[in-house]
Amino acid sequence: MSTATVPLDRLVSWLGGYRDAVIEQRAYLTELDSAIGDADHGANMARGMTAVMDKLGAGVPATADELFKSVGMTLVTSVGGASGPLYGTFFLRMGMSAGAIAEFDGAALAAALRAGLDGIVARGKAEAGDKTMFDALAPGLGAFDAALAEGASPAEAAAAAATAAEAGRDATKPWVARKGRASYLGERSAGHLDPGAASSALLLRCLADALGSS
Amino acid sequence: MSTATVPLDRLVSWLGGYRDAVIEQRAYLTELDSAIGDADHGANMARGMTAVMDKLGAGVPATADELFKSVGMTLVTSVGGASGPLYGTFFLRMGMSAGAIAEFDGAALAAALRAGLDGIVARGKAEAGDKTMFDALAPGLGAFDAALAEGASPAEAAAAAATAAEAGRDATKPWVARKGRASYLGERSAGHLDPGAASSALLLRCLADALGSS
Amino acid sequence: MKKLINDPQDVLKDALLGVEAAHPQLRVDHVNRIIYRANPKADGKVALLSGGGSGHEPLHGGFVGVGMLDAACAGEVFTSPTPDQMQEATKVIDRGAGVLHIVKNYTGDVMNFEMAGELAGAEGVEVATVVTDDDVAVQDSTWTAGRRGVGVTVLLEKIVGAAAEEGRDLAAVTALANKVNESGRSMGMALTSCTVPAAGKPTFELPDDMMEIGVGIHGEPGRHRVPLAGAHEIAEQLVEPILHDLDFTGAPSIVMLNGMGASPLIELYLMYGEVARLLDKAGVKVARSLVGNYITSLDMAGCSVTVLKADDEILKLWDAPVNTSGLRWGL
Amino acid sequence: MKKLINDPQDVLKDALLGVEAAHPQLRVDHVNRIIYRANPKADGKVALLSGGGSGHEPLHGGFVGVGMLDAACAGEVFTSPTPDQMQEATKVIDRGAGVLHIVKNYTGDVMNFEMAGELAGAEGVEVATVVTDDDVAVQDSTWTAGRRGVGVTVLLEKIVGAAAEEGRDLAAVTALANKVNESGRSMGMALTSCTVPAAGKPTFELPDDMMEIGVGIHGEPGRHRVPLAGAHEIAEQLVEPILHDLDFTGAPSIVMLNGMGASPLIELYLMYGEVARLLDKAGVKVARSLVGNYITSLDMAGCSVTVLKADDEILKLWDAPVNTSGLRWGL
Numbered sequence A, B: 001m002s003t004a005t006v007p008l009d010r011l012v013s014w015l016g017g018y019r020d021a022v023i024e025q026r027a028y029l030t031e032l033d034s035a036i037g038d039a040d041h042g043a044n045m046a047r048g049m050t051a052v053m054d055k056l057g058a059g060v061p062a063t064a065d066e067l068f069k070s071v072g073m074t075l076v077t078s079v080g081g082a083s084g085p086l087y088g089t090f091f092l093r094m095g096m097s098a099g100a101i102a103e104f105d106g107a108a109l110a111a112a113l114r115a116g117l118d119g120i121v122a123r124g125k126a127e128a129g130d131k132t133m134f135d136a137l138a139p140g141l142g143a144f145d146a147a148l149a150e151g152a153s154p155a156e157a158a159a160a161a162a163t164a165a166e167a168g169r170d171a172t173k174p175w176v177a178r179k180g181r182a183s184y185l186g187e188r189s190a191g192h193l194d195p196g197a198a199s200s201a202l203l204l205r206c207l208a209d210a211l212g213s214s
Numbered sequence C, D: 001m002k003k004l005i006n007d008p009q010d011v012l013k014d015a016l017l018g019v020e021a022a023h024p025q026l027r028v029d030h031v032n033r034i035i036y037r038a039n040p041k042a043d044g045k046v047a048l049l050s051g052g053g054s055g056h057e058p059l060h061g062g063f064v065g066v067g068m069l070d071a072a073c074a075g076e077v078f079t080s081p082t083p084d085q086m087q088e089a090t091k092v093i094d095r096g097a098g099v100l101h102i103v104k105n106y107t108g109d110v111m112n113f114e115m116a117g118e119l120a121g122a123e124g125v126e127v128a129t130v131v132t133d134d135d136v137a138v139q140d141s142t143w144t145a146g147r148r149g150v151g152v153t154v155l156l157e158k159i160v161g162a163a164a165e166e167g168r169d170l171a172a173v174t175a176l177a178n179k180v181n182e183s184g185r186s187m188g189m190a191l192t193s194c195t196v197p198a199a200g201k202p203t204f205e206l207p208d209d210m211m212e213i214g215v216g217i218h219g220e221p222g223r224h225r226v227p228l229a230g231a232h233e234i235a236e237q238l239v240e241p242i243l244h245d246l247d248f249t250g251a252p253s254i255v256m257l258n259g260m261g262a263s264p265l266i267e268l269y270l271m272y273g274e275v276a277r278l279l280d281k282a283g284v285k286v287a288r289s290l291v292g293n294y295i296t297s298l299d300m301a302g303c304s305v306t307v308l309k310a311d312d313e314i315l316k317l318w319d320a321p322v323n324t325s326g327l328r329w330g331l
């Protein structure tokens, strides 16, 4: 059973679940990045999320702004590459959007996620169809908003978001990349999933799992 | 039918036959040298004998001393490695031993070959059982001498020499090398034929072929 | 995977210990993974910072020293370093005249250096940036992240390092850096893939009779996979797109024949001979050259060609003394 | 076989064209395959000649120049050059004070240099010879052709080159060369075989989980084939036999961590860190070090360690200016 509000510790579980998931899917993400990138996306995400959870292990901030600032800064300072600033900015902006709250309602969560995505766009200038993480996150957050508008709980909205993000991820396969290092391959980037789209679909799947379980 | 004397052009055929043989067996000789050396013996012998025959193609000296001096010098200046000075010295000494003759009888040929082998020993200090070309040449020339002593023709003696040299070559297989680069392998040199023993058994086989055909 | 390493996760950490042990003229900050000159340059001179993913050695750490960089930030293998590393290095090397960030054009490097520049700027250090993008293998650069920064980065660090050593100000140093970048073109190829230690297997499979033309320096596949060819043809496939992209005639050129990491020097010289002949035929006058492993891609076999259109000023700066582990003369 | 070459038979010829094109400070005799300094040293100074099979680059051609060799003879890949090459080079570089032949201890090299010495001697050039034999992998040297000459050759060419440049006479230069050789020890290992171009396939097969300890520089199998291990253990297997063979405590040492040709610099630095730690633990004081590809074995992956027991004189000669393509400082 899902609830109408999301306490902060549920989002900490989200992050913990995502850490476990990227560690588990590390080889898979690297495999994707080998095909059209430089074979480090799995290592990058695993290193970053491990650092995030290690940091939180020493003490979890009581409010969303502090929590996500910590997460974002840890990613920025531990990942590097393209995904470090992008995921880092995502969480930094989530925290700035949320403010000093200890519990999210659906609208606040949607706004925070949206602010995060806007941060990614501000940093990376990705547009729809460029074959990046944007192409999983954007439909994902669209579905989240749509579900909320139809009265869904945050958990139900997250489940819809994950499914839409996964569809967005899969849609990247035939595309020719126009951002990031996959773009250097030109036509040869077609026929492969974008690694960042895969890791960000996973991020929303983990959110659905964390909110859905109770 | 073999004859009692060997005219110089028969020995030029010997050299030509040897050139063809080392080119044909180039990969095999390199294979042997890969196992216990540095994988160049086939290339070395092919390069050297090609140079020898190219030189003779421009004009064959009329006397044995000049012929074999040319062959020896060409080998010394075109092969390098261990086999260059050793085979080069072999032919240089053959020429010095033979003198300005245009035809060999059995004894003169035996003496020239023996002088060649002595030259190899003087240069390389190999002893019986060191697992070198000496171990094919020494029994080969021993058989040559023995056959002559029993009244054989040079061609018959050369055939005996070739057979003995091949046995000598095969005998090197189980030995641990004590000279040349194979010796660096210690016990690991056992179980492989010595490449120089193989190329020198071939040298005597080509002699037998050149003298035996008519 | 056959490598001279311990735990694949520790490659960078362990290698930095070796760099420190080997070079008393360098100081290594192991926490922040920064390689500094042991003796900082004089006050009032512009400082140069570069950095990037590891696996390209000697780039960049091997170019820290008198006449080139003041510091280099090392990221994980093929992964841009992080803004905090860069910010720390920027602060430490600033001698009051500002710091030039030399950034190879990859999304990650650009974004991380951008964040670092913002952070350092907020702390009062004047930061300028040059982004190298010399790889002609990247076509349609309007539809991509732009051209990759590759070989010209090495030449730029040398030339601009000499200018900074002379005492030119940040604007002049930056202008020169942009000029050098715009005057250089590169093209690379691979005979084999490399293996990222943490990935444990080759980034791509390349059959024995094929090669990749137009690779960068991150083990990525190139633009075309074509049948394996001889050095002569390979040289043509590298030189032609470079000369097609920029007119190098009428000026002295600096040429680098760079190894990707696993190609032995005898092959690199052989390739240089081929390249030199083609350039000569095309009327390009080679004034200076460099043959060796300077900007590598781990254990990839292959090479790249960089041609830089120089002038008297650039040649003078090129010839100026330099003392780094990767490039050294006159000192 | 994947190599940046044309016809496998032409590798040496083609590579020498590249050497000539890349280095105006060198002169290449293509007929005799000799690399000379373009500007010979002054009359009355001892000249240094080395040479050997090709495939070990930068050795020896990369060490021709002020402060090191006067000329190098290049043989076919892994095949000693011939006496006529050496004789020609000896004659050309003699400045009236005699010529030192620096010969690595391999039967072929020794015999060919011996013949060359006889020929040059007959023509009135005073020739002395030093034979390097520093490879501790070769045991029972009484039952073999003796120890192989490997890494110490590089250090010797630098140190003795500086002494010759100072104007020491042939006897003094030769005595120093022997002293350096006797004070140095090396040990090498391979992760992979190399491929001799003319052979077209790897000299030996090495499974993915095995390595060879105690290899030389000719792609020959080593003394032991053992399971693949981490850098830490590999370092132990290289350093231990060296320290067992000679006491290096109580004197400053020069240490070289040398790559076999296909191992990238990041791995070589990592290995050097391991080696430096072991030497430190054993009380060996490292005064100078060198990390990189200096004496290679074509495209073999692996490395070797050389430790040279030095003294103040040797360190001073080590630090003296040198200007070659492979080793350069102070000039």
Ligand SMILES: Nc1ncnc2c1ncn2[C@@H]1O[C@H](COP(=O)(O)OP(=O)(O)O)[C@@H](O)[C@H]1O
Pocket (backbone or CB within 6 Å): A033, A037, A038, A040, A041, A044, A045, A080, A081, A082, A083, A084, A086, A120, A123, A124, A125, A126, A131, A132, A133, A134, A179, A180, A181, A194, A195, A196, A197, C078, C079, C080, C107, C108, C109
């Ligand atoms: N400009 C960009 N905007 C958004 N996402 C991007 C951009 N560039 C790259 N990415 C994402 O980053 C992913 C690669 O991340 P990663 O492999 O960790 O970094 P790098 O490309 O530096 O090796 C890509 O799959 C893509 O989804």
Ligand SMILES: Nc1ncnc2c1ncn2[C@@H]1O[C@H](COP(=O)(O)OP(=O)(O)O)[C@@H](O)[C@H]1O
Pocket (backbone or CB within 6 Å): B033, B037, B038, B040, B041, B044, B045, B080, B081, B082, B083, B084, B086, B120, B123, B124, B125, B126, B131, B132, B133, B134, B179, B180, B181, B194, B195, B196, B197, D078, D079, D080, D107, D108, D109
């Ligand atoms: N001291 C020696 N005396 C006689 N023959 C030798 C000696 N050293 C080596 N050889 C012979 O030389 C052969 C190797 O020749 P080659 O491969 O052409 O030269 P290298 O060993 O220099 O590569 C060996 O197989 C051996 O028969």
Ligand SMILES: [Mg+2]
Pocket (backbone or CB within 6 Å): A033, A037, A038, A039, A040, A041, A081
């Ligand atoms: Mg990547």
Ligand SMILES: [Mg+2]
Pocket (backbone or CB within 6 Å): B033, B037, B038, B039, B040, B041, B081
């Ligand atoms: Mg051999």
Ligand SMILES: [Mg+2]
Pocket (backbone or CB within 6 Å): A038, A040, A081, A082, C053, C078, C079, C080, C108
């Ligand atoms: Mg990366």
Ligand SMILES: [Mg+2]
Pocket (backbone or CB within 6 Å): B038, B040, B081, B082, D053, D077, D078, D079, D080, D108
């Ligand atoms: Mg040889």
